[in-house]
Amino acid sequence: MRxxxxxxxxxxxxxxxxxxxxxxxxxxxxxxxxxxRLIDEAIQKRLDSEKVSASPSASDAEFLRRxxxxxxxxxxxxxxxxxxxxxxxxxxxxxxxxxxxxxxxxARRMTDIWKALLIPNTAASARQKHEPMVQWLEASFTANxxxxxxxxxxxxxxxxxxxxxxxxxxxxxxxxxxxxxxxxRVFLGVQIQCAQCHKHPFGDxxxxxxxxxxxxxxxVKSVYVKTGDTQRYGAKEDATSKSKPLLMLxxxxxxxxxxxxxxxxxxxxxxxxxxxxxxDWITSPKNPYFARAAVNRxxxxxxGRALVSPVDDMTEANEASHPELLAALAREFxxxxxxxxxxxxxxxxxxxxxxxxxxxxxxAADKTLLSHMAVKVMTPFQLNDSLEAVFALAINEKTPPPxxxxxxxxxxxxxxxxxFFMGEDDPDPTExxxxxxxxxxxxxxxxxxxxxxxxxxxxxxxxxxxxxxxxMFLATxxxxxxxxxxxxxxxxxxxxxDKRAAYHDILWALVNSTEFLSNH
Amino acid sequence: MFGSSFDTRLSxxxxxxxxxxxxxxxSLTGWLPILAASEAESASKxxxxxxxxxxxxxxxxxxxxxxxxxxxPECGIYKPISTTVPGIQISELxxxxxxxxxxxxIVRGMSTIENEHLRARVHLRTGYQSGQGGLTYPSMGSIxxxxxxxxxxxxxxxxxxxxxxxxxxxxxxxxxxxQPLFVHxxxxxxxxxxxxxxxxxxxxxxxxxxxxxxxxAGEYQVPLSQAHGSVxxxxxxxxxxxxxxxxxxxxxxxxxxxxxxxSTFGQGCLLARRLVETGVKYVEVGLGGWxxxxxxxxxxxxLCGTLDQSMTTLxxxxxxxxxxxxxxxxxxxxxxxxxxxxxxxxxxxxxxxSTVFMGGGVKGGQVIGRTDKSGATVAExxxxxxxxxxxVCETLGIDYKVERDTPGGRPLxxxxxxxxxxxxxxx
Numbered sequence: 001m002r003x004x005x006x007x008x009x010x011x012x013x014x015x016x017x018x019x020x021x022x023x024x025x026x027x028x029x030x031x032x033x034x035x036x037r038l039i040d041e042a043i044q045k046r047l048d049s050e051k052v053s054a055s056p057s058a059s060d061a062e063f064l065r066r067x068x069x070x071x072x073x074x075x076x077x078x079x080x081x082x083x084x085x086x087x088x089x090x091x092x093x094x095x096x097x098x099x100x101x102x103x104x105x106x107a108r109r110m111t112d113i114w115k116a117l118l119i120p121n122t123a124a125s126a127r128q129k130h131e132p133m134v135q136w137l138e139a140s141f142t143a144n145x146x147x148x149x150x151x152x153x154x155x156x157x158x159x160x161x162x163x164x165x166x167x168x169x170x171x172x173x174x175x176x177x178x179x180x181x182x183x184x185r186v187f188l189g190v191q192i193q194c195a196q197c198h199k200h201p202f203g204d205x206x207x208x209x210x211x212x213x214x215x216x217x218x219x220v221k222s223v224y225v226k227t228g229d230t231q232r233y234g235a236k237e238d239a240t241s242k243s244k245p246l247l248m249l250x251x252x253x254x255x256x257x258x259x260x261x262x263x264x265x266x267x268x269x270x271x272x273x274x275x276x277x278x279x280d281w282i283t284s285p286k287n288p289y290f291a292r293a294a295v296n297r298x299x300x301x302x303x304g305r306a307l308v309s310p311v312d313d314m315t316e317a318n319e320a321s322h323p324e325l326l327a328a329l330a331r332e333f334x335x336x337x338x339x340x341x342x343x344x345x346x347x348x349x350x351x352x353x354x355x356x357x358x359x360x361x362x363x364a365a366d367k368t369l370l371s372h373m374a375v376k377v378m379t380p381f382q383l384n385d386s387l388e389a390v391f392a393l394a395i396n397e398k399t400p401p402p403x404x405x406x407x408x409x410x411x412x413x414x415x416x417x418x419x420f421f422m423g424e425d426d427p428d429p430t431e432x433x434x435x436x437x438x439x440x441x442x443x444x445x446x447x448x449x450x451x452x453x454x455x456x457x458x459x460x461x462x463x464x465x466x467x468x469x470x471x472m473f474l475a476t477x478x479x480x481x482x483x484x485x486x487x488x489x490x491x492x493x494x495x496x497x498d499k500r501a502a503y504h505d506i507l508w509a510l511v512n513s514t515e516f517l518s519n520h
Numbered sequence: 521m522f523g524s525s526f527d528t529r530l531s532x533x534x535x536x537x538x539x540x541x542x543x544x545x546x547s548l549t550g551w552l553p554i555l556a557a558s559e560a561e562s563a564s565k566x567x568x569x570x571x572x573x574x575x576x577x578x579x580x581x582x583x584x585x586x587x588x589x590x591x592x593p594e595c596g597i598y599k600p601i602s603t604t605v606p607g608i609q610i611s612e613l614x615x616x617x618x619x620x621x622x623x624x625x626i627v628r629g630m631s632t633i634e635n636e637h638l639r640a641r642v643h644l645r646t647g648y649q650s651g652q653g654g655l656t657y658p659s660m661g662s663i664x665x666x667x668x669x670x671x672x673x674x675x676x677x678x679x680x681x682x683x684x685x686x687x688x689x690x691x692x693x694x695x696x697x698x699q700p701l702f703v704h705x706x707x708x709x710x711x712x713x714x715x716x717x718x719x720x721x722x723x724x725x726x727x728x729x730x731x732x733x734x735x736x737a738g739e740y741q742v743p744l745s746q747a748h749g750s751v752x753x754x755x756x757x758x759x760x761x762x763x764x765x766x767x768x769x770x771x772x773x774x775x776x777x778x779x780x781x782x783s784t785f786g787q788g789c790l791l792a793r794r795l796v797e798t799g800v801k802y803v804e805v806g807l808g809g810w811x812x813x814x815x816x817x818x819x820x821x822x823l824c825g826t827l828d829q830s831m832t833t834l835x836x837x838x839x840x841x842x843x844x845x846x847x848x849x850x851x852x853x854x855x856x857x858x859x860x861x862x863x864x865x866x867x868x869x870x871x872x873x874s875t876v877f878m879g880g881g882v883k884g885g886q887v888i889g890r891t892d893k894s895g896a897t898v899a900e901x902x903x904x905x906x907x908x909x910x911x912v913c914e915t916l917g918i919d920y921k922v923e924r925d926t927p928g929g930r931p932l933x934x935x936x937x938x939x940x941x942x943x944x945x946x947x
């Protein structure tokens with residue numbers, strides 16, 4: 001599947017098949033159309049009332065790159081770009097969305113996002129194994145597990161890490177307040193941490209509400225089993241055991257009984273578990289926060305800016321850019337059985353998602369009305385995987401196939417790369433986070449050799465300098481070069497005494513460009 | 521060829537323009553108008569031009585180092601020794617440093633509130649408590665980069681020499697421009713600084729890149745283009761500048777390198793001196809391994825051996841070069857350790873511990889504050905985290921009272937309001 005001839009529609013399907021075994025190409029189902037319609041009506045209404053014009057639809061190239069990065073977390077290969085751009089199939093965008101949602105890369109992308117949400121980026125957390133959670137999340141997203149069920153399984157996870165990866169959630173947290181803050185931010189979309197010490201200045205959470213939520217987490221105990229030389233860790237709610245709680249209580253703790261945010265006090269027995277009760281409340285279709293928080297989170301992933309921003313600070317004082325739309329999407333999401341894929345599919349089908357990110361008319365200053373798509377910066381994982389996709393130009397029939405060992409090495413490198421490029425937690429998706437060491441790495445690291453190999457193989461495969469340059473642009477920027485760019489690059493080659501090196505220069509410039517780092 | 525669009529820094533006008541575009545809102549809003557007047561006033565009062573922090577990661581025990589309790593054997597097995605300043609004693613584990621006491625002021629009344637490493641690192645690197653108000657706070661180094669860096673200087677103003685990259689080092693809401701340049705191994709210097717190709721080839725590549733950048737910036741008009749351009753320009757500047765040879769320790773005489781000690785920490789201290797000499801404003805050098813819950817005595821003895829040689833050499837070398845007066849050197853950890861033992865170890869202890877201030881106009885040869893007879897509480901002149909930060913800021917000519925708008929829109933003083941500088945240091 002490495003080499004795909006470029007011959008129109010048939011290769012488009014081959015290209016999709018390479019990504020996914022399942023290709024279900026169909027007209028949008030009624031529900032998908034409903035979601036897309038809700039979005040476009042609400043957005044158009046605001047644009048009209050603010051007298052801001054919408055930018056036109058994205059080009060096929062823009063759309064292809066965007067939906068690949070947003071849904072699968074990686075840019076498409078040169079062959080896939082060529083096939084998609086050549087295709088005259090009227091339904092090709094919808095088919096692409098389906099293929100990407102069914103791909104293993106979708107599960108990997110969602111896992112990257114949710115692992116960062118559920119596991120703290122702390123040194124204490126780094127001492128624990130994260131792999132069981134990664135595998136558990138990948139399996140969950142591959143199966144398109146309902147989000148309410150996923151949340152419930154995380155919140156009430158019991159057992160050993162290697163039997164239930166979800167308990168990693170508990171053993172990577174250190175304190176009750178840390179986990180309370182995270183649960184509120186991730187599953188309820190609200191920040192209540194200020195209320196730990198005083199009444200929240202913006203939201204109206206009280207200290208009593210804060211410690212009422214925190215009280216749910218006080219019965220979690222650690223589980224440790226040693227068999228021979230193998231040590232296994234886990235967590236379990238156990239009120240009867242005298243052992244020290246897994247999650248430490250801060251000195252400022254205000255002891256109270258478990259209480260839901262906004263004051264309802266559930267029945268929990270002193271010696272029974274708390275967390276299934278909390279999970280029931282959080283994931284209930286009646287919970288006023290859960291579906292809204294999830295919709296806002298997915299919107300943030302796809303549009304680079306949440307309907308309520310910051311994405312996890314959905315207080316009453318912090319109004320949504322499109323409040324009715326948020327409410328309607330939350331209803332749809334809940335009614336769909338908290339189906340994440342369906343929500344993503346619906347958004348991807350909307351005109352708003354498929355608009356160009358080039359500003360036009362009067363809309364250049366607009367950041368909230370969705371008149372044009374935001375330009376996002378690749379996440380560290382997207383950057384790593386996209387560079388790998390470019391370096392894959394070097395793969396030929398002599399390249400040995402991956403083995404278990406090389407896969408493991410790659411996974412380790414991927415993690416280290418992401419750690420090196422990681423900025424702050426939960427960064428603004430449109431903000432450039434890399435610093436000087438990262439720029440130096442992209443310019444001068446051992447990537448040099450990968451770039452050279454990819455360029456050399458492209459040169460040996462393509463007949464003319466024009467074709468080589470075009471392939472390099474397709475593989476990096478998901479578009480052919482403009483006439484001006486083509487001239488610049490071909491002149492560079494013509495003037496060079498060392499032609500091979502000239503091609504290296506071009507590929508180097510492409511992967512170091514802002515456009516390569518961006519999802520536009 | 522690579523001059524125009526890769527300007528070397530954001531000018532103030534650029535910054536304003538970017539702010540207007542909503543770009544660096546998190547880093548610049550609300551700052552600029554205030555900066556002009558009040559910052560200039562503080563800057564004119566600067567005692568030091570640069571700061572070197574010797575960070576004892578894990579938390580060093582005060583009762584084995586700078587606050588000895590010889591009357592209570594249960595507080596430690598090590599004996600105090602006299603220093604070159606009459607009446608001041610420190611640990612026998614620091615015999616070389618005892619000779620430099622005239623340059624050092626020991627603050628024995630540090631009293632802080634975080635007893636856990638991660639939270640305490642945030643607290644003692646940023647002056648605020650982790651997670652307080654839902655913000656990510658800038659570290660002292662990032663604050664220095666923001667407040668006192670020299671425009672156009674080709675090396676980042678804040679360098680962290682540490683094998684651990686902790687997020688408490690970061691720029692928080694000041695934004696990526698003020699992040700530290702991390703050096704993991706002082707012997708290797710800055711990684712990837714040298715291009716894999718010849719200088720003319722680099723020029724050619726940057727020319728191609730420039731062409732691509734113009735196209736994208738024109739079509740999409742996003743601040744991302746400027747941010748990328750700024751970081752790349754600074755990276756290229758660092759690749760090109762002669763000053764980057766400050767990172768190359770092999771340029772030092774063998775004798776000097778040996779005097780600093782062959783540990784990573786010792787060579788890090790030497791690198792810190794070279795960086796300060798060349799104009800860098802804030803350097804942190806880490807010495808890890810102080811989390812001595814087990815076998816405290818052996819670990820502390822070994823660490824003090826490393827510390828004693830390197831810190832002593834650093835102070836005397838700075839002095840010989842005429843840099844000590846203009847360079848504030850601070851010895852600190854994220855907290856101290858329990859004065860009493862649990863088995864053979866000491867646990868975390870924030871309630872009472874020591875820091876040492878040297879150079880930068882600090883009046884040496886004095887002890888400020890006092891702990892009780894067992895070193896468990898501060899008996900005299902407690903110094904809070906906020907007071908500590910106010911002191912560092914004031915010494916560097918940074919207005920610690922200035923308020924700026926945070927990303928959430930709330931004004932926040934650079935140092936928590938309760939903080940007042942420890943004026944005795946300069947008496």
